[in-house]
């Protein structure tokens with residue numbers, strides 16, 4: 001079982017895209033473990049994006065991700081890291097395929113709407129960065145046997 005930490009970035013919230021993006025995730029059948037609206041402060045932003053520290057876009061990235069409320073969620077299941085990354089599309093929306101979230105809704109790399117964990121290890125790390133254990137649930141749905149063989 002993997003966990004993917006997804007962030008609907010401030011541009012997604014401001015543009016009224018919470019619903020359309022969550023709909024894709026829900027319709028795919030992905031299993032939610034956590035979901036909340038929050039503001040990312042500078043300290044959390046720097047920890048989350050620590051790997052990019054020193055890059056020319058780093059300061060702009062911190063400014064962007066802290067510029068307004070975000071929606072954060074955790075989805076769980078086999079292969080969710082790869083599946084969610086495929087749904088999100090390439091980092092640069094110019095290269096993102098139509099049918100992906102960035103390929104359908106975004107134009108520029110600095111306003112690319114959504115974050116998703118890029119490895120199972122980072123999925124675990126990022127989940128614990130954004131959610132305490134008591135904020136996460138084990139969701140059982142009556143539809144599960146129709147989604148998982």
Ligand code: IDP
Pocket residue numbers: 052057061090091109110111112114115116118
């Ligand atoms: P990812 O979000 O697809 O995993 P990363 O390479 O991990 O992409 O970069 C993290 C975030 O940093 C991107 O989603 C984007 O918001 C921002 N970013 C990355 N490269 C650039 C750039 O060249 N200019 C502006 N922002 C960038």
Ligand code: MG
Pocket residue numbers: 118
């Ligand atoms: Mg990344």
